[in-house]
Amino acid sequence: MTLSTAPAAAQDLSTDQLLEAYRRMAKIRKFEQRLHLENQTGDIPGFIHLYAGEEATAVGVCMNLKDTDYIGSTHRGHGHCIAKGCDIKGMMYEIFGKQDGLCHGKGGSMHIADLSVGMLGANGIVGGAPPLATGAALTAKYLGNHGVSVAFSGDGGSNQGTVFEAMNMAVVLNLPVVFVFENNGFGEASGADYSVGSKDVAGRAAGFGLPAVKVDGTDFFAVYEAAKDAVALGRSGGGPSVIEAKNYRWFGHFEGDANLYRTKEQIEEIKRDHDPLKIFRSKVEGLIDMAELDKIEQEAEQEVDESVAEARAAAEPTPDQLTVDVYKNY
Amino acid sequence: MTLSTAPAAAQDLSTDQLLEAYRRMAKIRKFEQRLHLENQTGDIPGFIHLYAGEEATAVGVCMNLKDTDYIGSTHRGHGHCIAKGCDIKGMMYEIFGKQDGLCHGKGGSMHIADLSVGMLGANGIVGGAPPLATGAALTAKYLGNHGVSVAFSGDGGSNQGTVFEAMNMAVVLNLPVVFVFENNGFGEASGADYSVGSKDVAGRAAGFGLPAVKVDGTDFFAVYEAAKDAVALGRSGGGPSVIEAKNYRWFGHFEGDANLYRTKEQIEEIKRDHDPLKIFRSKVEGLIDMAELDKIEQEAEQEVDESVAEARAAAEPTPDQLTVDVYKNY
Amino acid sequence: MTATSTVKGTTMTQTGEQKTKRMSFRQAINAAMAEAMREDEKVVLIGEDLRGGNGGTNPDPTVEAFGGVFGVTGGLWTEFGGDRVIDTPISESAILGAAAGAAVTGLRPVAELMFMDFFGVCYDEIYNQAAKFRYMFGGKATTPLTVRGIIGAGVGAAAQHSTSPYHLFTSTPGVKVVVPSNPADAKGLLLASIRDDDPVIFCEHKALYDVKGDVPVGSYVIPLGKANFTRRGTDVTIIAIGNPVNAANKVADKLKGEGISVEVLDPRTTSPLDEEAVLQSVADTGRVVIADESAARCGFGHDLAALIAQKGFHDLKAPIHLVTPPHSPVPFSHALEQLWIPGAERIEEAVRTVLKED
Amino acid sequence: MTATSTVKGTTMTQTGEQKTKRMSFRQAINAAMAEAMREDEKVVLIGEDLRGGNGGTNPDPTVEAFGGVFGVTGGLWTEFGGDRVIDTPISESAILGAAAGAAVTGLRPVAELMFMDFFGVCYDEIYNQAAKFRYMFGGKATTPLTVRGIIGAGVGAAAQHSTSPYHLFTSTPGVKVVVPSNPADAKGLLLASIRDDDPVIFCEHKALYDVKGDVPVGSYVIPLGKANFTRRGTDVTIIAIGNPVNAANKVADKLKGEGISVEVLDPRTTSPLDEEAVLQSVADTGRVVIADESAARCGFGHDLAALIAQKGFHDLKAPIHLVTPPHSPVPFSHALEQLWIPGAERIEEAVRTVLKED
Numbered sequence A, B: 001m002t003l004s005t006a007p008a009a010a011q012d013l014s015t016d017q018l019l020e021a022y023r024r025m026a027k028i029r030k031f032e033q034r035l036h037l038e039n040q041t042g043d044i045p046g047f048i049h050l051y052a053g054e055e056a057t058a059v060g061v062c063m064n065l066k067d068t069d070y071i072g073s074t075h076r077g078h079g080h081c082i083a084k085g086c087d088i089k090g091m092m093y094e095i096f097g098k099q100d101g102l103c104h105g106k107g108g109s110m111h112i113a114d115l116s117v118g119m120l121g122a123n124g125i126v127g128g129a130p131p132l133a134t135g136a137a138l139t140a141k142y143l144g145n146h147g148v149s150v151a152f153s154g155d156g157g158s159n160q161g162t163v164f165e166a167m168n169m170a171v172v173l174n175l176p177v178v179f180v181f182e183n184n185g186f187g188e189a190s191g192a193d194y195s196v197g198s199k200d201v202a203g204r205a206a207g208f209g210l211p212a213v214k215v216d217g218t219d220f221f222a223v224y225e226a227a228k229d230a231v232a233l234g235r236s237g238g239g240p241s242v243i244e245a246k247n248y249r250w251f252g253h254f255e256g257d258a259n260l261y262r263t264k265e266q267i268e269e270i271k272r273d274h275d276p277l278k279i280f281r282s283k284v285e286g287l288i289d290m291a292e293l294d295k296i297e298q299e300a301e302q303e304v305d306e307s308v309a310e311a312r313a314a315a316e317p318t319p320d321q322l323t324v325d326v327y328k329n330y
Numbered sequence C, D: 001m002t003a004t005s006t007v008k009g010t011t012m013t014q015t016g017e018q019k020t021k022r023m024s025f026r027q028a029i030n031a032a033m034a035e036a037m038r039e040d041e042k043v044v045l046i047g048e049d050l051r052g053g054n055g056g057t058n059p060d061p062t063v064e065a066f067g068g069v070f071g072v073t074g075g076l077w078t079e080f081g082g083d084r085v086i087d088t089p090i091s092e093s094a095i096l097g098a099a100a101g102a103a104v105t106g107l108r109p110v111a112e113l114m115f116m117d118f119f120g121v122c123y124d125e126i127y128n129q130a131a132k133f134r135y136m137f138g139g140k141a142t143t144p145l146t147v148r149g150i151i152g153a154g155v156g157a158a159a160q161h162s163t164s165p166y167h168l169f170t171s172t173p174g175v176k177v178v179v180p181s182n183p184a185d186a187k188g189l190l191l192a193s194i195r196d197d198d199p200v201i202f203c204e205h206k207a208l209y210d211v212k213g214d215v216p217v218g219s220y221v222i223p224l225g226k227a228n229f230t231r232r233g234t235d236v237t238i239i240a241i242g243n244p245v246n247a248a249n250k251v252a253d254k255l256k257g258e259g260i261s262v263e264v265l266d267p268r269t270t271s272p273l274d275e276e277a278v279l280q281s282v283a284d285t286g287r288v289v290i291a292d293e294s295a296a297r298c299g300f301g302h303d304l305a306a307l308i309a310q311k312g313f314h315d316l317k318a319p320i321h322l323v324t325p326p327h328s329p330v331p332f333s334h335a336l337e338q339l340w341i342p343g344a345e346r347i348e349e350a351v352r353t354v355l356k357e358d
């Protein structure tokens, strides 16, 4: 298993698909960059964890999925949500805790979900997604609908017992689930090379009986190809598999993190050399008119701008909502 | 990693050590065979899980340990207790729930412990020992006393998240702990080849960064050699390792289990072909006088006989003991 | 129908005569699962050794080698097959998590935790996941999950296999919790649990598995949140749940001979709780004994006592008496374990005491 | 010494004047750990990112990149080094299990669970292991383990990072449970916890981290199981724990202006519980409001109410009032979260109500 260089897979996708992929990545980028600023106003409650820098992984995976396929996400979930088709405004409202948010303001950044597009929820519990996605895969297998599910975890989360259990059980029950590990090199502030005993996340898969690949998570095409294979394997009854996607996170672990475990220069370098949008552009040169991509970025920025303006102005949940939806009838 | 045949390691051990090893194995065998009968009288409360057939693993490992080294055990703990030096009478009293039992009748078969000989407790929770033994190894490393600890788990237990987490953490912290997996082919009534996705327990170790060996767990000498290396590695600061010991369990999962997942013939075959005591005898032929081994068996039987008689006659805990030892002062 | 002749304001969904069959608590639970699986193919069972005999050296591919650790799922694999009766590795987080994930995506799983004592390795899948989905996701998720497990002391299973942590489950918003005391209730409540669209934790007291009773055949549902008066009386109320209900009934029957009229109220579900029935009985008798095996501190009994001290205070003629275990792990020794259990003797003593107080 | 001027029958081990220093709740906890580590080298810290900066691309091998998620362990790695301030993978079962195993074999570990909400992935290491060792093993094991973790709502941390499950811990025999409400108590109680030979769970309310107070310097111990009267009064008692103590104090101060004399009792530890102080205050005022953030069902407040309904019944002049969260997960929205919290407004309302009742 070596870090593959991006396949020249751009040809496999239609122009519309390529533009859609870029649109999702651009939306994620703009969304997160804006949140980075908005958070400094103090108007967003709680913790937010930004996905900027890892766009190609969420989008590369989710471009292979249908609305009826499910993904389970992490605390760093905005990118997965957007990649899977969650509404930007619904998300922004949610992050500001407003009644018309995707979760009516009750979930917030760490719990955005939209089951109607197959998004099983961001998850505040590290290692939360793998067992749940394994269950979604059980449903798909049982119903025989050729659905698949994807569990996103980080390098830090790869050390959680729930994750190991889920991988093993998915093999035992031969379930169509893809375990994607976004290895951005850090948990909170501990290096992956410290916390992963073998220093090899994907390498663990063999011990549970799953195939695994490592890809450059900043290269949309590399991720897309790997996910295509993994999803096809699942859909055709071939069982679960693992993708480790090497990533770089642009911002701190959470907004407010002083980033003391790396230098400003390192972060600048990351932004310069590991920008999934730039990398995408370089790979589609000749295939896509760059002006189209510029336009997509502008549109994304505008959509985010509007969503912030609207979310800020939107209504809070009313007091009666406090005890609504604990149970079906309460 | 292949199933090793027993090394001709009998020469490494003194005659006294060889006799001691056989003594412990014989005690375990007699203890368990007697309990199998005693349990049918209905006088033993709760569940008991017998270790007969796996004697060589517990003894092969524990012959490498000192009283100041620790082991963590399983629900099937009698063999580990005896191998680590727990008193037979104290154990038998405990299993009958008597005041003078090793745990004053409060623990029972699944919770026999004796910290004075480094026995951290049988454990009713599958996957219980590995985190605890990892902690004991942390103590040893911190104190710099060259101690090691051993965590026993089964093939079924090898699928528990706690076990994976412990292995990884032991690597990260470079702790002197040996993870011994007694693969007797079954959890309760599910085959290891069903529940272990990769069908290879030891094979998982590499993914966590530990070395691993597989040995014939019915061959005392094979286990002894493997444990010697693993213990030496730990004592010398070389960190954790894994031993998978292939085993056969003679009785049901628990006493009362109808053994429907295997035939009477299979069990007979196991007793005939996979008897650790017989195998030991065959390996020491010429080195040890068989009459000595016969005598050891008789002594073991007598000790067990006496312990049963005494335990049956012994006093129950008095009512005031109910709330003693919840806390240091209560 | 004997089992329900004393029921008031509650319980039966069917009217008129319903055929009953004598069976054990174990069989009643088994029958409920079978019934649920027959009527809805989205119902699947998942857990360890629900069948038993997968892999290994099993000589007979048609045999159910276990049927659950106490035989409760026996026969179900044979009737419904391996797609619906799913044996798993020993991985409780994966079991409950997968069941939660399957529930929120369209199945109606019944997961078995075997012993509820094991909640500590996997409760996050309920506490932070299944129980919170609906609320956290703004009402847009439905998680029809049932978790079955064994509770209770009395058979020498010792400290790690004898607890009754239903109070912990009760305190978790988003789950419902059922603690049946007899075979008929077990069947009716389990069917209700499986049909329920919210996560339900169903607690089976191991000392009851062999207890027999008359159980309605076929589809028989007892709504969650409806208490049952197993004895009517006017002098004192015993509120009991799970196995202690049977001890309370014994005490009531014994004291009847002495002219003492004891009411026994079995809430049957701890969440939702039939507050109305509790407060009504307190109003009727003014004297309360609570018999509960969950805990000596912050238990279900304390929850009941707090309810009464808030909303039934003016009806109380005497202090509330709690009969719970001591604040200690469950001892192995049979002698000590019998003292640990909130049994008939201690309940009777509390009743006699409260009758003398004012 | 301001923090303790109203203390009665309780608390201080030192006599005479003790120097104090103004510091935050966060700093007080940090100071207690530092003090404990200086006085006993068996004390080690273990958890995730207690230092932060191991591995990765950390350019400076001497930097503490995190010092815990809220900075509570800042500086300790620098002072005590990596052998005593141990960063781990994200593996809570391994963390608590290893800490339990280390404790029972000779160390005195302080494990950090980060957010107590995570107990569901690892509570077995306490519930079935550390808490039961002593009893299960017939008194032959000693497990001097402290588990620290963050609790509490109020800062928008949402459903999975805002709960206060200390009632669950309180119900577990074999562990002690501490829930401090101010910096001085936090220091004195944490030192007592670390020195204690039984497992202790120490709950830090995140809304308090920046709250300042005068804290005795040096070795300062508050014994576990001793309540603190933060206000003395005669008309009504508010029993509160953790952050609600501060709300209760505010209510008491406000109502004083209206001539209403409110007593505020802070048990400080939920297990052991200072029953005597609780019952004495009930005897003194006869009216009780309980303010507790743990749970709407089977919570710590219910435990207190049950105690009083059993043993303080005859002193009660009115029903007990519980001010708890609703039976719902913690909502994210700031507006809803403020309603969820058992805050000053609801406490005041309960006090006014109970004063009118009889």
Ligand SMILES: Cc1ncc(C[n+]2csc(CCOP(=O)(O)OP(=O)(O)O)c2C)c(N)n1
Pocket (backbone or CB within 6 Å): A049, A074, A075, A076, A124, A125, A126, A127, A153, A154, A155, A156, A157, A158, A184, A186, A187, A188, A253, D048, D090, D092, D114, D118, D121
């Ligand atoms: C069970 C659990 N343990 C710890 C945490 C605290 N926590 C939140 S994110 C995080 C680091 C996760 O690292 P990784 O999985 O690599 O994801 P990344 O943040 O890098 O995307 C930790 C420790 C948690 N939320 N849940």
Ligand SMILES: Cc1ncc(C[n+]2csc(CCOP(=O)(O)OP(=O)(O)O)c2C)c(N)n1
Pocket (backbone or CB within 6 Å): B049, B074, B075, B076, B124, B125, B126, B127, B153, B154, B155, B156, B157, B158, B184, B186, B187, B188, B253, C048, C090, C092, C114, C118, C121
């Ligand atoms: C956490 C937990 N899950 C399930 C059980 C029930 N249980 C007890 S022993 C056992 C099988 C263990 O199999 P294995 O680890 O192979 O050990 P063996 O019995 O073969 O020695 C099971 C499922 C338990 N005690 N604890």
Ligand SMILES: [Mg+2]
Pocket (backbone or CB within 6 Å): A154, A155, A156, A182, A183, A184, A185, A186, A187
């Ligand atoms: Mg990471």
Ligand SMILES: [Mg+2]
Pocket (backbone or CB within 6 Å): B154, B155, B156, B182, B183, B184, B185, B186, B187
């Ligand atoms: Mg086994």
